[in-house]
Amino acid sequence: MPLYVIYNPVCGNKSAPALFRDHVLPYLKRRGKAIECVVETEREGHAGEVVAGLLKKWDIDCDSTGESRKELDGPGGEGREEEKTLDVILGSGDGTLHEIVNALFGSPDGGLAQESGAKVKIVLVPCGTANALYSSLYPPGPKDEENAGGNVTESVGYKMKAVKEYAEGNGGEVPLSFAVTTLLGSGGNSDGRKRLVSSVVTSTSLHAAILRDSERLREEYPGIERFKIAAQENSDKWYNARVELLPLQDGSPPTVYDPASSEFRALQPQPQSDVWYMDGPFAYFLSTVNVDRLELEFNITALARRIRPPPGSCDIVIVRPLRDPSLANEGEEARKAFVPKLWTVLGGAYQGGKHVSLRYGANGEVGEEGGEVVAEYVRCGGWRWIPDKDDAGAHYICSDGSVVELKKGGIAECRVSTQGQNLVVCASA
Numbered sequence: 323m324p325l326y327v328i329y330n331p332v333c334g335n336k337s338a339p340a341l342f343r344d345h346v347l348p349y350l351k352r353r354g355k356a357i358e359c360v361v362e363t364e365r366e367g368h369a370g371e372v373v374a375g376l377l378k379k380w381d382i383d384c385d386s387t388g389e390s391r392k393e394l395d396g397p398g399g400e401g402r403e404e405e406k407t408l409d410v411i412l413g414s415g416d417g418t419l420h421e422i423v424n425a426l427f428g429s430p431d432g433g434l435a436q437e438s439g440a441k442v443k444i445v446l447v448p449c450g451t452a453n454a455l456y457s458s459l460y461p462p463g464p465k466d467e468e469n470a471g472g473n474v475t476e477s478v479g480y481k482m483k484a485v486k487e488y489a490e491g492n493g494g495e496v497p498l499s500f501a502v503t504t505l506l507g508s509g510g511n512s513d514g515r516k517r518l519v520s521s522v523v524t525s526t527s528l529h530a531a532i533l534r535d536s537e538r539l540r541e542e543y544p545g546i547e548r549f550k551i552a553a554q555e556n557s558d559k560w561y562n563a564r565v566e567l568l569p570l571q572d573g574s575p576p577t578v579y580d581p582a583s584s585e586f587r588a589l590q591p592q593p594q595s596d597v598w599y600m601d602g603p604f605a606y607f608l609s610t611v612n613v614d615r616l617e618l619e620f621n622i623t624a625l626a627r628r629i630r631p632p633p634g635s636c637d638i639v640i641v642r643p644l645r646d647p648s649l650a651n652e653g654e655e656a657r658k659a660f661v662p663k664l665w666t667v668l669g670g671a672y673q674g675g676k677h678v679s680l681r682y683g684a685n686g687e688v689g690e691e692g693g694e695v696v697a698e699y700v701r702c703g704g705w706r707w708i709p710d711k712d713d714a715g716a717h718y719i720c721s722d723g724s725v726v727e728l729k730k731g732g733i734a735e736c737r738v739s740t741q742g743q744n745l746v747v748c749a750s751a
């Protein structure tokens with residue numbers, strides 16, 4: 323199985339070239355790992371082009387030599403069909419992985435990866451700003467903290483965990499689920515793309531606004547502080563839309579987390595409808611697959627680790643401010659009054675996922691006891707986001723950090739797919 327190394331020199335704090343030069347490549351050499359090629363990405367989209375190009379070339383090579391995809395497995399292994407696997411050590415953030423996923427699976431028929439029948443194994447080296455997938459697969463434990471002297475994100479030992487497990491052959495691997503968002507109605511979106519494949523997060527509302535606005539802050543603030551600044555700027559905005567929730571893969575109803583029983587329960591069917599809908603306004607709407615956090619400490623879909631999700635499902639965190647019993651309308655005053663409550667929810671995500679248990683008291687105070695939940699935590703097979711035509715801010719969709727704008731009247735439909743079974747990432751066994 324050929325091994326390629328790809329890293330993005332500009333992601334995060336731009337430390338990938340030094341990390342690969344000083345640590346990753348020398349380590350692989352010491353372990354005797356033969357590398358076909360090292361690619362430093364040169365532009366947006368390049369990582370996807372490289373991996374797609376390798377699969378295409380592989381197909382041509384196999385066809386022209388007539389070897390098909392069969393390989394002999396050494397003495398005694400005659401006739402055994404060996405899986406074709408392309409191993410890629412990827413130094414990047416989630417955005418570069420997103421480009422690879424979209425290059426391989428972005429077309430409606432399943433795409434290149436499906437056609438070639440090859441398996442692609444990704445070994446992540448977290449070099450980006452947030453590294454949601456890596457930090458979900460390798461949540462740091464006390465030993466990592468101790469070894470890192472308190473700064474896990476900058477620790478070479480922590481960043482090298484997947485590479486070491488891969489090279490030593492003692493790691494595991496997990497297939498990725500995808501959240502496939504189709505942009506429907508009114509000609510899709512502003513940049514012509516109609517299908518977005520996420521392997522981490524798909525969002526609207528505050529999170530999409532943060533990602534949209536944080537890009538312009540990237541040069542000045544290469545770290546995660548740019549997300550906090552963009553969050554401040556957008557904190558009192560609400561988004562008018564209707565959401566339709568889609569059933570789980572086995573046809574059962576979407577479920578919602580009940581902090582009183584610490585379990586998910588089925589949403590009640592709604593009369594005369596085969597979908598389950600929620601009306602806005604929304605302050606927050608964020609759905610994930612494969613992860614329980616978006617940064618090392620930001621455990622926004624914390625239950626994805628605590629209560630294992632069924633295959634083909636996404637976890638969604640939703641905040642609808644008008645559930646607050648102290649707010650009667652959508653006026654400016656109400657929006658301002660709600661800001662601290664939204665911060666309490668997001669702050670809970672930074673405290674190990676406490677937000678999933680927050681509830682309103684009779685006068686709208688937020689605590690761990692009381693009535694209605696503040697953040698609705700839903701698990702389902704997908705969703706449709708139907709923005710109010712006149713609410714321009716409700717038309718942004720974020721897919722793994724890249725943000726698209728729906729055209730007026732457009733709808734985003736996100737369905738979870740397990741189509742990516744031949745794309746796996748290394749994870750602790």
Ligand SMILES: Nc1ncnc2c1ncn2[C@@H]1O[C@H](COP(=O)(O)OP(=O)(O)OP(=O)(O)O)[C@@H](O)[C@H]1O
Nearest residue numbers: 333334363364365366415416417418450451452453
């Ligand atoms: N040589 C390059 N010059 C400019 N941009 C590049 C280059 N190589 C890759 N890119 C782009 O860099 C962007 C940022 O990469 P990535 O998302 O992996 O890191 P990040 O945003 O810092 O981290 P995260 O997604 O974890 O927050 C990607 O959109 C990718 O297309």
